[in-house]
Amino acid sequence: MAVEATTLIIFGGTGDLARRKLLPALFQLGCKGRLPDNLRIVGFARQQRSDDGYRDLMGESVREFGSLAPHADEWTDFAKNLFYLPGDLDVPGDYANLQSRLKELEEGQEPANRLFYLSVAPRFFEAAIANLGSSGLAGEPGLGRIEHGWRRAVIEKPFGRDLDSARTLNDAVGRVFDESQVYRIDHYLGKETVQNLLVFRFSNTIFEPLWNRNYVDNIQITAAEEVSVEDRAGYYDNSGVVRDMVQNHLLQLLTMVAMEPPNAMDANSLRNHKIEVLRAIRRWEPADATQNTVLGQYKGYLEERGVASGSSTPTFAALRLYVDNWRWQGVPFYLRTGKSMAEKVTEIVIQFKRPPHMMFSVADADDLSPNSLALCLQPDEGVHLRFGVKIPDQGMIMDSKDMSFHYDSAFKDQDIPEAYERLLQDALEGDASLFIRSDHIEQAWRIVEHLLENQSGVSNPQPEQYDPGSWGPESSDRLLAENGHRWLGVCGLDQEAHA
């Protein structure tokens, strides 16, 4: 009887992402028994190495970056399915070598499925895709499951650097693969707590009726990082915060908070509803972009190694967006993200409206916050619901307190897996729900296009300096103050109270 086999080919197989994330995640999946039977992993990169040399390198990586030190037996078992082929993505002959190596490994096994993972710098994407097509490795265009097994491609971010380049790349991908074969990555979608947004919203009847402009005053999405650009300045200085975090991760979070309930969890229902949100985001004229955005650069950025002299690349962004539909008309969505900020925290705060009339006194007016629901995505994964309570033994004086849920105490024996575990497993199983469709990518670029430099006729706001270890430039507070709001956080606590 024929034996089905699957090969995962990692282009950039010795690179940082492969070593830090992909191999540790694959090893974890292997230990949990979640990889397909007969899975082989072939690393493809320029370095000269043997299969054994690759196994050694990946063994070190899993020990260094994995969450568990590999047990010797488990590692031996896993490593025997690791292979390596030196090759250059720009050289067509190297794809012919890959084809022969794969045929050799797949000998006697059918169907033989192949997942190509482009874990390489974006400048290689187009050539690699075109060569996969011309070498025959990608199979027949338009067929997800060809006679001899399926072919899929996972493409890492960033997907384009603006709308035009994303379109060009989508066209190049479309000439070789059918959309159903393409898995564009946003690793935020692989995060357990990001997926929980769907469960939280659509499995609890008590929140959904309030989830609209009648009860919600504003929504705040923060992805703050304590780290600076570190040794990634070469990449970062060319990208900036809008490309690095806003166009992808933050807009993904926004769509999941704002989307209508899909009727099923399949890839297209989910992705269609998310796209509807992006389409409804109010388009900016260049002048509106300036008024609704604050861009910042942390002090000391210009001294980082690899940053161009006098660079105006922003390392912080705060945005005010509106979703023009029935559910969200008039509700500001505030997004902020940056490097070298006070803390590493990713959270979404839904701030509800104030009571129409307040009968009670408060001990300290600053302590009175309207109800808020904070979904803390990382690092202290959980949920905080803030409400008013009577202070005991003090007449009818009230205060605001939090009711909290934490993953680590509620699920003591279950670790939160790395995002890449889920994404790799889904790509191997053919579930594209947590991957980005071509139309989503293009819509997301449209939303931020006025914030990118070199757009014709656009004068971008110059980044404002902020202190490392702060919550960004002062104008970010003013952006909210214009609407009578202020940043809430961290995870439901007031920032000042938290300091």
Ligand code: BG6
């Ligand atoms: C990446 C960005 O996509 O996301 C990085 O390129 C950023 O600059 C990272 O640090 C943040 O991811 P996480 O999972 O740590 O929030």
